Amino acid sequence: MQNDIALFSELCDELFKEETNQPVANPISTSDLYQKLDLSLNGNGLIDEDLKNILKDIIKSTPKTASKSFFNQLFGGRIGKATLGDLLAVMFNNSMYTYKVAGPQVGIEKQVLKNICKLAGYSKNSDGTLAPGGSMSNMMALIMARDAKNKSIRAEGLSKPMTLYTSAASHYSISKNAALTGIGKNQVRLVNTNNKGEMLAEHLEQLIKDDISKGLEPFFVNATAGTTVLGAFDDIDAISQVCKTYNLWLHVDGAYCGGVIFSNKYKHLVKGLENSDSFSVNAHKMLGTPLSCSIIVTQHKDQLHHSFSNEADYLYQTDGDDFNLGKTSLQCGRRNDALKLWTLWKSVGTKGLEKIVDKQFEMAQIARDYINNNDDYTLYSFDNSISVCFNYKGISANELCTALYENSELMVGFGTFSNTEFVRMVTINSLLEKEDIINFFKTLETFVGAHLLKNVTT
Numbered sequence: 001m002q003n004d005i006a007l008f009s010e011l012c013d014e015l016f017k018e019e020t021n022q023p024v025a026n027p028i029s030t031s032d033l034y035q036k037l038d039l040s041l042n043g044n045g046l047i048d049e050d051l052k053n054i055l056k057d058i059i060k061s062t063p064k065t066a067s068k069s070f071f072n073q074l075f076g077g078r079i080g081k082a083t084l085g086d087l088l089a090v091m092f093n094n095s096m097y098t099y100k101v102a103g104p105q106v107g108i109e110k111q112v113l114k115n116i117c118k119l120a121g122y123s124k125n126s127d128g129t130l131a132p133g134g135s136m137s138n139m140m141a142l143i144m145a146r147d148a149k150n151k152s153i154r155a156e157g158l159s160k161p162m163t164l165y166t167s168a169a170s171h172y173s174i175s176k177n178a179a180l181t182g183i184g185k186n187q188v189r190l191v192n193t194n195n196k197g198e199m200l201a202e203h204l205e206q207l208i209k210d211d212i213s214k215g216l217e218p219f220f221v222n223a224t225a226g227t228t229v230l231g232a233f234d235d236i237d238a239i240s241q242v243c244k245t246y247n248l249w250l251h252v253d254g255a256y257c258g259g260v261i262f263s264n265k266y267k268h269l270v271k272g273l274e275n276s277d278s279f280s281v282n283a284h285k286m287l288g289t290p291l292s293c294s295i296i297v298t299q300h301k302d303q304l305h306h307s308f309s310n311e312a313d314y315l316y317q318t319d320g321d322d323f324n325l326g327k328t329s330l331q332c333g334r335r336n337d338a339l340k341l342w343t344l345w346k347s348v349g350t351k352g353l354e355k356i357v358d359k360q361f362e363m364a365q366i367a368r369d370y371i372n373n374n375d376d377y378t379l380y381s382f383d384n385s386i387s388v389c390f391n392y393k394g395i396s397a398n399e400l401c402t403a404l405y406e407n408s409e410l411m412v413g414f415g416t417f418s419n420t421e422f423v424r425m426v427t428i429n430s431l432l433e434k435e436d437i438i439n440f441f442k443t444l445e446t447f448v449g450a451h452l453l454k455n456v457t458t
Protein backbone atom coordinates (compact mmCIF):
# COMPACT_ATOMS: atom_id res chain seq x y z
CA MET A 1 0.00 0.00 0.00
CA GLN A 2 2.87 2.41 0.78
CA ASN A 3 3.98 2.07 -2.84
CA ASP A 4 0.51 2.86 -4.05
CA ILE A 5 0.39 5.97 -1.89
CA ALA A 6 3.66 7.09 -3.44
CA LEU A 7 2.23 6.37 -6.88
CA PHE A 8 -0.90 8.30 -5.97
CA SER A 9 1.19 11.27 -4.98
CA GLU A 10 3.12 11.11 -8.25
CA LEU A 11 -0.13 10.92 -10.23
CA CYS A 12 -1.49 13.93 -8.33
CA ASP A 13 1.58 15.92 -9.37
CA GLU A 14 0.85 14.93 -12.94
CA LEU A 15 -2.76 16.03 -12.56
CA PHE A 16 -1.77 19.42 -11.08
CA LYS A 17 0.62 19.97 -13.97
CA GLU A 18 -2.06 19.14 -16.52
CA GLU A 19 -4.62 21.37 -14.81
CA THR A 20 -2.28 24.32 -15.30
CA ASN A 21 -0.80 23.52 -18.70
CA GLN A 22 -3.88 22.10 -20.38
CA PRO A 23 -6.85 23.28 -18.28
CA VAL A 24 -9.33 22.04 -20.88
CA ALA A 25 -8.26 18.52 -21.84
CA ASN A 26 -8.33 17.70 -25.54
CA PRO A 27 -11.65 15.91 -25.85
CA ILE A 28 -11.60 12.41 -27.34
CA SER A 29 -14.62 11.67 -29.47
CA THR A 30 -16.63 8.73 -28.20
CA SER A 31 -15.98 6.79 -31.40
CA ASP A 32 -12.20 7.02 -30.85
CA LEU A 33 -12.17 6.46 -27.12
CA TYR A 34 -11.22 2.77 -27.06
CA GLN A 35 -8.61 3.25 -29.80
CA LYS A 36 -6.92 6.22 -28.18
CA LEU A 37 -6.82 4.90 -24.63
CA ASP A 38 -6.10 1.36 -23.54
CA LEU A 39 -9.16 0.78 -21.37
CA SER A 40 -9.26 -2.95 -22.06
CA LEU A 41 -9.46 -5.53 -19.30
CA ASN A 42 -7.48 -8.67 -19.99
CA GLY A 43 -6.60 -12.08 -18.60
CA ASN A 44 -3.11 -10.97 -17.61
CA GLY A 45 -2.41 -7.98 -15.44
CA LEU A 46 0.09 -5.18 -16.00
CA ILE A 47 3.36 -4.43 -14.28
CA ASP A 48 3.18 -1.24 -12.23
CA GLU A 49 5.18 0.84 -14.70
CA ASP A 50 2.72 0.09 -17.52
CA LEU A 51 -0.24 0.73 -15.26
CA LYS A 52 1.25 4.06 -14.29
CA ASN A 53 1.67 5.08 -17.91
CA ILE A 54 -1.91 4.21 -18.75
CA LEU A 55 -3.13 6.15 -15.73
CA LYS A 56 -1.10 9.13 -16.90
CA ASP A 57 -2.76 8.94 -20.33
CA ILE A 58 -6.13 8.84 -18.63
CA ILE A 59 -5.23 11.83 -16.46
CA LYS A 60 -4.34 13.81 -19.59
CA SER A 61 -7.68 13.33 -21.26
CA THR A 62 -10.01 13.41 -18.27
CA PRO A 63 -11.95 16.71 -17.99
CA LYS A 64 -10.34 19.02 -15.41
CA THR A 65 -13.16 20.15 -13.14
CA ALA A 66 -10.76 21.90 -10.78
CA SER A 67 -9.13 24.03 -13.48
CA LYS A 68 -9.62 27.74 -13.94
CA SER A 69 -11.35 27.13 -17.26
CA PHE A 70 -14.19 25.02 -15.88
CA PHE A 71 -17.53 26.87 -15.61
CA ASN A 72 -19.67 24.07 -16.94
CA GLN A 73 -21.47 22.65 -13.97
CA LEU A 74 -22.83 23.45 -10.54
CA PHE A 75 -19.60 22.27 -8.96
CA GLY A 76 -15.95 22.96 -9.61
CA GLY A 77 -12.61 23.70 -8.06
CA ARG A 78 -10.84 21.77 -5.35
CA ILE A 79 -10.53 22.83 -1.73
CA GLY A 80 -7.61 21.04 -0.14
CA LYS A 81 -8.98 20.42 3.35
CA ALA A 82 -12.24 18.99 1.98
CA THR A 83 -10.39 16.69 -0.40
CA LEU A 84 -8.16 15.60 2.47
CA GLY A 85 -11.24 14.52 4.43
CA ASP A 86 -12.56 12.52 1.49
CA LEU A 87 -9.22 10.81 0.97
CA LEU A 88 -9.16 9.85 4.64
CA ALA A 89 -12.69 8.49 4.37
CA VAL A 90 -11.50 6.19 1.59
CA MET A 91 -8.60 5.00 3.72
CA PHE A 92 -10.80 4.38 6.78
CA ASN A 93 -13.42 2.62 4.69
CA ASN A 94 -16.06 2.62 7.39
CA SER A 95 -19.72 2.09 6.69
CA MET A 96 -21.94 4.64 8.34
CA TYR A 97 -24.77 2.32 9.37
CA THR A 98 -23.61 1.48 12.89
CA TYR A 99 -21.60 3.04 15.68
CA LYS A 100 -19.82 -0.25 16.12
CA VAL A 101 -18.35 -0.07 12.61
CA ALA A 102 -17.90 3.71 12.20
CA GLY A 103 -17.23 4.91 15.76
CA PRO A 104 -16.30 8.60 15.93
CA GLN A 105 -17.24 9.01 12.26
CA VAL A 106 -20.85 8.71 13.40
CA GLY A 107 -20.24 11.55 15.83
CA ILE A 108 -18.76 13.61 13.00
CA GLU A 109 -21.81 13.08 10.80
CA LYS A 110 -24.17 13.88 13.67
CA GLN A 111 -22.25 17.06 14.44
CA VAL A 112 -22.47 18.23 10.80
CA LEU A 113 -26.20 17.51 10.74
CA LYS A 114 -26.79 19.28 14.04
CA ASN A 115 -25.03 22.42 12.88
CA ILE A 116 -26.86 22.45 9.53
CA CYS A 117 -30.20 22.10 11.37
CA LYS A 118 -29.26 25.04 13.54
CA LEU A 119 -28.27 27.21 10.57
CA ALA A 120 -31.56 26.30 8.87
CA GLY A 121 -33.38 27.58 11.95
CA TYR A 122 -34.79 24.14 12.70
CA SER A 123 -36.19 23.09 16.09
CA LYS A 124 -34.73 20.62 18.58
CA ASN A 125 -36.80 17.84 17.02
CA SER A 126 -34.81 17.99 13.81
CA ASP A 127 -32.42 15.44 12.39
CA GLY A 128 -31.12 14.39 9.01
CA THR A 129 -28.82 12.18 7.02
CA LEU A 130 -26.55 12.20 4.00
CA ALA A 131 -27.92 10.88 0.74
CA PRO A 132 -26.04 9.85 -2.42
CA GLY A 133 -26.83 13.23 -4.01
CA GLY A 134 -29.36 16.02 -4.27
CA SER A 135 -31.75 13.92 -6.34
CA MET A 136 -31.84 11.27 -3.64
CA SER A 137 -32.19 13.89 -0.91
CA ASN A 138 -35.25 15.17 -2.75
CA MET A 139 -36.55 11.61 -2.94
CA MET A 140 -36.16 11.16 0.81
CA ALA A 141 -38.16 14.36 1.35
CA LEU A 142 -40.88 13.12 -0.98
CA ILE A 143 -41.07 9.78 0.83
CA MET A 144 -41.33 11.45 4.24
CA ALA A 145 -44.10 13.72 2.95
CA ARG A 146 -45.95 10.77 1.43
CA ASP A 147 -45.74 8.74 4.64
CA ALA A 148 -46.63 11.75 6.80
CA LYS A 149 -49.84 12.20 4.81
CA ASN A 150 -50.78 8.55 5.12
CA LYS A 151 -49.05 6.28 7.64
CA SER A 152 -50.24 3.07 6.00
CA ILE A 153 -48.56 3.64 2.61
CA ARG A 154 -45.29 2.08 3.74
CA ALA A 155 -47.08 -1.20 4.34
CA GLU A 156 -50.00 -1.11 1.93
CA GLY A 157 -48.81 1.05 -0.97
CA LEU A 158 -50.75 3.92 -2.50
CA SER A 159 -54.52 3.68 -2.40
CA LYS A 160 -55.48 6.92 -4.13
CA PRO A 161 -53.74 9.54 -6.30
CA MET A 162 -51.65 12.08 -4.40
CA THR A 163 -50.50 15.31 -6.04
CA LEU A 164 -47.35 17.36 -5.61
CA TYR A 165 -46.22 20.82 -6.68
CA THR A 166 -42.93 22.21 -7.90
CA SER A 167 -42.04 25.09 -10.18
CA ALA A 168 -41.49 24.73 -13.89
CA ALA A 169 -37.89 25.84 -13.26
CA SER A 170 -37.17 23.17 -10.63
CA HIS A 171 -34.81 20.22 -10.97
CA TYR A 172 -35.89 17.19 -13.00
CA SER A 173 -35.39 14.88 -10.03
CA ILE A 174 -38.76 15.95 -8.62
CA SER A 175 -40.71 14.30 -11.41
CA LYS A 176 -38.25 11.41 -11.66
CA ASN A 177 -38.77 10.77 -7.94
CA ALA A 178 -42.55 10.91 -8.38
CA ALA A 179 -42.12 8.05 -10.83
CA LEU A 180 -39.75 6.13 -8.55
CA THR A 181 -41.93 6.37 -5.45
CA GLY A 182 -45.18 5.20 -7.00
CA ILE A 183 -46.72 8.68 -6.89
CA GLY A 184 -46.60 8.97 -10.68
CA LYS A 185 -45.19 11.65 -12.94
CA ASN A 186 -48.64 12.74 -13.99
CA GLN A 187 -49.39 13.79 -10.43
CA VAL A 188 -46.68 16.45 -10.57
CA ARG A 189 -48.10 19.94 -11.05
CA LEU A 190 -45.70 22.46 -12.55
CA VAL A 191 -46.26 25.86 -11.00
CA ASN A 192 -45.63 28.92 -13.16
CA THR A 193 -42.74 31.24 -12.40
CA ASN A 194 -42.18 34.95 -12.87
CA ASN A 195 -39.61 36.20 -15.40
CA LYS A 196 -36.82 35.55 -12.88
CA GLY A 197 -37.72 31.88 -12.57
CA GLU A 198 -39.27 32.21 -9.08
CA MET A 199 -42.37 30.19 -8.26
CA LEU A 200 -45.65 32.12 -8.18
CA ALA A 201 -47.37 31.36 -4.87
CA GLU A 202 -50.78 32.46 -6.24
CA HIS A 203 -50.56 29.93 -9.05
CA LEU A 204 -49.49 27.27 -6.55
CA GLU A 205 -52.59 27.90 -4.48
CA GLN A 206 -54.82 27.82 -7.53
CA LEU A 207 -53.43 24.44 -8.62
CA ILE A 208 -53.92 23.02 -5.12
CA LYS A 209 -57.53 24.21 -5.01
CA ASP A 210 -58.23 22.70 -8.43
CA ASP A 211 -56.90 19.32 -7.29
CA ILE A 212 -58.85 19.36 -4.04
CA SER A 213 -62.03 20.16 -5.93
CA LYS A 214 -61.36 17.09 -8.11
CA GLY A 215 -61.10 14.89 -5.01
CA LEU A 216 -57.32 14.46 -5.28
CA GLU A 217 -54.96 14.53 -2.32
CA PRO A 218 -52.24 17.24 -2.41
CA PHE A 219 -49.35 16.37 -0.06
CA PHE A 220 -46.03 17.94 -1.07
CA VAL A 221 -44.59 21.22 -2.30
CA ASN A 222 -41.01 21.61 -3.45
CA ALA A 223 -39.47 25.08 -3.32
CA THR A 224 -36.04 25.63 -4.86
CA ALA A 225 -33.14 27.62 -3.41
CA GLY A 226 -31.11 28.16 -6.55
CA THR A 227 -32.86 26.85 -9.65
CA THR A 228 -30.67 24.79 -11.92
CA VAL A 229 -30.62 27.19 -14.89
CA LEU A 230 -31.09 30.76 -13.60
CA GLY A 231 -30.10 30.19 -9.97
CA ALA A 232 -33.35 31.73 -8.74
CA PHE A 233 -34.68 31.50 -5.18
CA ASP A 234 -38.35 30.72 -4.61
CA ASP A 235 -40.14 32.86 -2.01
CA ILE A 236 -40.21 30.40 0.89
CA ASP A 237 -42.27 32.71 3.13
CA ALA A 238 -45.09 33.01 0.62
CA ILE A 239 -45.01 29.33 -0.28
CA SER A 240 -44.96 28.20 3.36
CA GLN A 241 -48.14 30.21 4.00
CA VAL A 242 -49.90 28.21 1.29
CA CYS A 243 -48.50 24.95 2.67
CA LYS A 244 -49.77 25.81 6.13
CA THR A 245 -53.28 26.58 4.85
CA TYR A 246 -53.56 23.23 3.06
CA ASN A 247 -51.42 21.18 5.45
CA LEU A 248 -48.78 20.22 2.91
CA TRP A 249 -45.17 19.17 3.48
CA LEU A 250 -42.79 21.89 2.32
CA HIS A 251 -39.37 20.78 1.11
CA VAL A 252 -36.70 23.29 0.15
CA ASP A 253 -34.36 21.92 -2.51
CA GLY A 254 -31.16 23.79 -1.79
CA ALA A 255 -28.92 21.36 -3.66
CA TYR A 256 -27.42 24.18 -5.67
CA CYS A 257 -27.55 27.28 -3.45
CA GLY A 258 -28.76 26.11 -0.04
CA GLY A 259 -25.19 26.93 1.06
CA VAL A 260 -26.38 30.55 1.51
CA ILE A 261 -27.38 29.55 5.06
CA PHE A 262 -23.69 30.07 5.87
CA SER A 263 -23.68 33.68 4.70
CA ASN A 264 -24.97 36.60 6.74
CA LYS A 265 -25.10 38.60 3.54
CA TYR A 266 -27.10 36.11 1.48
CA LYS A 267 -29.13 34.01 3.91
CA HIS A 268 -32.05 36.40 3.33
CA LEU A 269 -32.47 34.52 0.03
CA VAL A 270 -33.87 31.58 2.02
CA LYS A 271 -35.92 33.70 4.41
CA GLY A 272 -38.64 31.54 5.95
CA LEU A 273 -36.57 28.35 5.71
CA GLU A 274 -37.34 27.69 9.39
CA ASN A 275 -40.98 27.15 8.36
CA SER A 276 -40.16 24.31 5.98
CA ASP A 277 -40.48 20.62 6.85
CA SER A 278 -37.29 19.52 5.14
CA PHE A 279 -34.28 21.08 3.49
CA SER A 280 -31.47 19.67 1.38
CA VAL A 281 -28.11 21.13 0.44
CA ASN A 282 -25.25 19.75 -1.64
CA ALA A 283 -21.96 20.63 0.00
CA HIS A 284 -20.31 19.48 -3.23
CA LYS A 285 -21.84 22.46 -4.98
CA MET A 286 -21.52 25.80 -3.11
CA LEU A 287 -19.31 24.58 -0.28
CA GLY A 288 -16.79 23.09 -2.68
CA THR A 289 -16.32 19.61 -1.22
CA PRO A 290 -15.69 16.68 -3.59
CA LEU A 291 -18.76 14.84 -4.90
CA SER A 292 -20.95 13.65 -3.38
CA CYS A 293 -21.87 15.40 -0.17
CA SER A 294 -25.61 15.87 0.00
CA ILE A 295 -27.35 16.64 3.25
CA ILE A 296 -31.05 16.35 3.99
CA VAL A 297 -32.49 17.61 7.27
CA THR A 298 -36.03 17.64 8.57
CA GLN A 299 -37.87 19.16 11.52
CA HIS A 300 -39.63 15.82 12.00
CA LYS A 301 -37.09 13.41 13.39
CA ASP A 302 -39.83 10.84 14.04
CA GLN A 303 -40.90 10.94 10.43
CA LEU A 304 -37.35 10.36 9.20
CA HIS A 305 -37.21 7.30 11.42
CA HIS A 306 -40.67 6.09 10.49
CA SER A 307 -39.98 6.33 6.76
CA PHE A 308 -36.50 4.81 6.68
CA SER A 309 -35.95 2.45 9.58
CA ASN A 310 -36.15 -1.29 9.27
CA GLU A 311 -35.35 -3.90 11.87
CA ALA A 312 -32.33 -6.05 11.07
CA ASP A 313 -30.90 -8.23 13.84
CA TYR A 314 -27.88 -9.15 11.78
CA LEU A 315 -26.86 -5.50 11.58
CA TYR A 316 -27.94 -3.53 14.64
CA GLN A 317 -26.27 -5.35 17.52
CA THR A 318 -24.96 -2.60 19.78
CA ASP A 319 -25.79 0.96 20.77
CA GLY A 320 -29.03 2.93 20.40
CA ASP A 321 -30.83 4.07 17.26
CA ASP A 322 -29.46 7.59 17.67
CA PHE A 323 -25.96 6.36 16.90
CA ASN A 324 -26.88 3.63 14.43
CA LEU A 325 -27.33 5.88 11.44
CA GLY A 326 -28.54 3.06 9.20
CA LYS A 327 -31.92 3.52 10.86
CA THR A 328 -32.45 6.79 9.02
CA SER A 329 -30.64 6.35 5.71
CA LEU A 330 -31.66 5.36 2.22
CA GLN A 331 -28.83 2.86 1.82
CA CYS A 332 -27.61 0.00 3.94
CA GLY A 333 -23.82 0.14 3.54
CA ARG A 334 -23.00 3.81 3.15
CA ARG A 335 -19.78 5.65 2.48
CA ASN A 336 -18.64 8.42 4.76
CA ASP A 337 -19.61 11.64 2.99
CA ALA A 338 -19.66 13.76 6.14
CA LEU A 339 -15.94 13.72 6.92
CA LYS A 340 -14.93 15.92 3.95
CA LEU A 341 -17.34 18.65 5.02
CA TRP A 342 -16.26 18.28 8.63
CA THR A 343 -12.52 18.61 7.87
CA LEU A 344 -13.25 21.71 5.79
CA TRP A 345 -15.60 23.22 8.38
CA LYS A 346 -13.22 22.41 11.25
CA SER A 347 -10.28 24.01 9.45
CA VAL A 348 -11.92 27.24 8.18
CA GLY A 349 -14.78 27.59 10.64
CA THR A 350 -18.29 28.73 9.85
CA LYS A 351 -16.78 32.09 8.97
CA GLY A 352 -14.57 30.45 6.37
CA LEU A 353 -17.55 28.72 4.79
CA GLU A 354 -19.29 32.10 4.69
CA LYS A 355 -16.33 33.50 2.76
CA ILE A 356 -16.48 30.60 0.30
CA VAL A 357 -20.15 31.35 -0.42
CA ASP A 358 -19.74 35.14 -0.58
CA LYS A 359 -16.83 34.80 -2.99
CA GLN A 360 -19.04 33.07 -5.53
CA PHE A 361 -21.56 35.90 -5.49
CA GLU A 362 -18.74 38.41 -5.75
CA MET A 363 -17.35 36.65 -8.84
CA ALA A 364 -20.82 36.49 -10.39
CA GLN A 365 -21.21 40.23 -9.87
CA ILE A 366 -17.90 40.83 -11.60
CA ALA A 367 -19.12 38.74 -14.52
CA ARG A 368 -22.45 40.59 -14.71
CA ASP A 369 -20.68 43.96 -14.55
CA TYR A 370 -18.43 42.92 -17.41
CA ILE A 371 -21.43 41.86 -19.48
CA ASN A 372 -23.44 44.99 -18.68
CA ASN A 373 -20.54 47.20 -19.69
CA ASN A 374 -20.11 45.57 -23.07
CA ASP A 375 -22.72 46.01 -25.81
CA ASP A 376 -21.75 42.75 -27.52
CA TYR A 377 -23.35 40.84 -24.64
CA THR A 378 -26.94 40.33 -23.53
CA LEU A 379 -27.56 39.31 -19.90
CA TYR A 380 -30.45 36.95 -19.06
CA SER A 381 -29.85 36.18 -15.39
CA PHE A 382 -30.38 38.40 -12.35
CA ASP A 383 -28.65 39.71 -9.25
CA ASN A 384 -28.13 37.29 -6.35
CA SER A 385 -27.41 34.39 -8.65
CA ILE A 386 -24.13 32.63 -9.30
CA SER A 387 -25.40 31.41 -12.68
CA VAL A 388 -24.47 34.10 -15.15
CA CYS A 389 -26.54 33.63 -18.31
CA PHE A 390 -25.71 35.57 -21.45
CA ASN A 391 -25.36 35.61 -25.18
CA TYR A 392 -22.47 37.12 -27.16
CA LYS A 393 -22.95 38.86 -30.49
CA GLY A 394 -26.11 36.86 -31.09
CA ILE A 395 -24.10 33.66 -31.58
CA SER A 396 -25.95 30.42 -30.85
CA ALA A 397 -25.02 29.44 -27.28
CA ASN A 398 -25.05 25.77 -28.19
CA GLU A 399 -22.59 26.28 -31.07
CA LEU A 400 -20.38 28.58 -29.06
CA CYS A 401 -20.10 26.29 -26.01
CA THR A 402 -19.48 23.24 -28.17
CA ALA A 403 -16.79 24.99 -30.20
CA LEU A 404 -15.06 26.26 -27.05
CA TYR A 405 -15.00 22.70 -25.71
CA GLU A 406 -13.88 21.01 -28.91
CA ASN A 407 -11.04 23.49 -29.25
CA SER A 408 -9.97 23.05 -25.61
CA GLU A 409 -10.61 26.70 -24.76
CA LEU A 410 -13.27 26.69 -22.03
CA MET A 411 -15.72 24.32 -20.40
CA VAL A 412 -19.06 26.12 -20.16
CA GLY A 413 -22.59 24.97 -20.84
CA PHE A 414 -25.81 26.45 -22.11
CA GLY A 415 -29.34 26.57 -20.80
CA THR A 416 -32.82 27.69 -21.77
CA PHE A 417 -35.45 29.80 -20.08
CA SER A 418 -38.64 31.12 -21.71
CA ASN A 419 -37.54 29.76 -25.08
CA THR A 420 -34.27 31.68 -25.03
CA GLU A 421 -31.05 29.74 -25.18
CA PHE A 422 -27.98 31.25 -23.53
CA VAL A 423 -24.53 30.47 -22.19
CA ARG A 424 -24.65 29.58 -18.48
CA MET A 425 -21.40 30.45 -16.77
CA VAL A 426 -21.32 29.23 -13.17
CA THR A 427 -19.02 31.03 -10.73
CA ILE A 428 -19.07 28.24 -8.15
CA ASN A 429 -15.32 27.74 -7.88
CA SER A 430 -14.49 29.91 -4.87
CA LEU A 431 -10.78 29.74 -5.63
CA LEU A 432 -11.19 31.87 -8.75
CA GLU A 433 -10.26 35.55 -8.72
CA LYS A 434 -11.40 38.55 -10.71
CA GLU A 435 -8.65 38.02 -13.31
CA ASP A 436 -9.92 34.49 -13.95
CA ILE A 437 -13.41 35.81 -14.63
CA ILE A 438 -12.13 38.52 -16.98
CA ASN A 439 -9.90 35.93 -18.61
CA PHE A 440 -12.98 33.80 -19.30
CA PHE A 441 -14.53 36.59 -21.37
CA LYS A 442 -11.28 37.51 -23.10
CA THR A 443 -10.72 33.87 -24.09
CA LEU A 444 -14.25 33.65 -25.44
CA GLU A 445 -13.90 36.90 -27.41
CA THR A 446 -10.50 36.02 -28.87
CA PHE A 447 -11.80 32.60 -29.85
CA VAL A 448 -14.90 33.99 -31.55
CA GLY A 449 -12.76 36.57 -33.36
CA ALA A 450 -10.40 33.92 -34.67
CA HIS A 451 -12.72 31.00 -35.42
CA LEU A 452 -16.36 31.50 -35.15
CA LEU A 453 -17.63 34.80 -36.44
CA LYS A 454 -17.15 33.86 -40.06
CA ASN A 455 -19.68 31.06 -39.58
CA VAL A 456 -22.30 33.28 -38.05
CA THR A 457 -25.04 34.80 -40.06
CA THR A 458 -26.58 37.69 -38.21
Ligand SMILES: *Cc1c(COP(=O)(O)O)cnc(C)c1O
Binds near residue numbers: 132227253256282294
Ligand atom coordinates in the same frame (compact mmCIF):
# COMPACT_ATOMS: atom_id res chain seq x y z
C1 LIG B 1 -27.82 19.59 -8.69
C2 LIG B 1 -29.24 19.72 -8.28
C3 LIG B 1 -29.96 18.61 -7.86
C4 LIG B 1 -29.43 17.21 -7.98
O1 LIG B 1 -28.34 16.97 -7.17
P1 LIG B 1 -27.40 15.70 -7.52
O2 LIG B 1 -26.44 15.68 -6.38
O3 LIG B 1 -26.76 16.03 -8.84
O4 LIG B 1 -28.28 14.51 -7.60
C5 LIG B 1 -31.24 18.79 -7.38
N1 LIG B 1 -31.78 20.01 -7.33
C6 LIG B 1 -31.13 21.12 -7.75
C7 LIG B 1 -31.79 22.45 -7.67
C8 LIG B 1 -29.83 21.00 -8.26
O5 LIG B 1 -29.18 22.08 -8.71
